[in-house]
Amino acid sequence: MNRAFSLLLKSLLVATLAVSGAASANEHAAAAAPAKADAAKGATLFDSGNPAKGLPACVSCHGAAGNSTIATNPKLAGQSEAYVYKQLMDFATPNRNNPIMTSYAGMLSDEDKKNVAAYLGAQVAKQGAAKNKDSIDLGKKIFRGGIAGTGVAACAGCHGASGNGIPALFPRLAGQHQDYTVAQLKAFKGGARKNSIQMTTLSKRMSDEEMAAVADYIAGLK
Numbered sequence: 001m002n003r004a005f006s007l008l009l010k011s012l013l014v015a016t017l018a019v020s021g022a023a024s025a026n027e028h029a030a031a032a033a034p035a036k037a038d039a040a041k042g043a044t045l046f047d048s049g050n051p052a053k054g055l056p057a058c059v060s061c062h063g064a065a066g067n068s069t070i071a072t073n074p075k076l077a078g079q080s081e082a083y084v085y086k087q088l089m090d091f092a093t094p095n096r097n098n099p100i101m102t103s104y105a106g107m108l109s110d111e112d113k114k115n116v117a118a119y120l121g122a123q124v125a126k127q128g129a130a131k132n133k134d135s136i137d138l139g140k141k142i143f144r145g146g147i148a149g150t151g152v153a154a155c156a157g158c159h160g161a162s163g164n165g166i167p168a169l170f171p172r173l174a175g176q177h178q179d180y181t182v183a184q185l186k187a188f189k190g191g192a193r194k195n196s197i198q199m200t201t202l203s204k205r206m207s208d209e210e211m212a213a214v215a216d217y218i219a220g221l222k
Helices: 002-032 039-048 081-090 101-105 110-121 136-145 178-190 197-203 208-219
Strands: none
Touching (some): 081 110, 178 208
16 A cells, blocks of 8 residues: 555656646746747837937938938838848948947847837838939849849849849848939948948949949839
């Protein structure tokens, strides 16, 4: 009888330890899992900033819902969530040093960056328009077929036939301001922006005229 009771106690102890171990493992896994981005919090930060940190509202430069109306500031609505997050991280490094964004990105926590990126990724981008009819054919040719003579690959190869990009890999370009796109191509070419080996290489093979033409064509994509 005593032996049977002893075996019962051992069985109960083993079962208790197994349950306790499983619960502990589940708690550890939950703690280790990254928090899911909160687009609602991202919207609040985008629209209101963080006065306590001296961080202005993103909307003041990038427009309502990320649809910038300022030609030198990028449209961010509908941009890949992963791409926006990466750029916010890059602004804190020498690879993408910007007098304004480097400072502001430094005020954002990792969670803030993810939340804002999630919010922008869920917004609908407003259509832009090409302005220069004289260069539209050249811009279209470069975007769709590249520049064979200088080894410039077709933009569509990475950014998609309609400029919508490939999430987490290549950004959406469709409808982007001409001035902003040209500025970024020149930044890659001159070394001010160093966070894409591909773009640094390709931009160095492009003339100012070619940059302007393809940027204008991109602005009209939707």
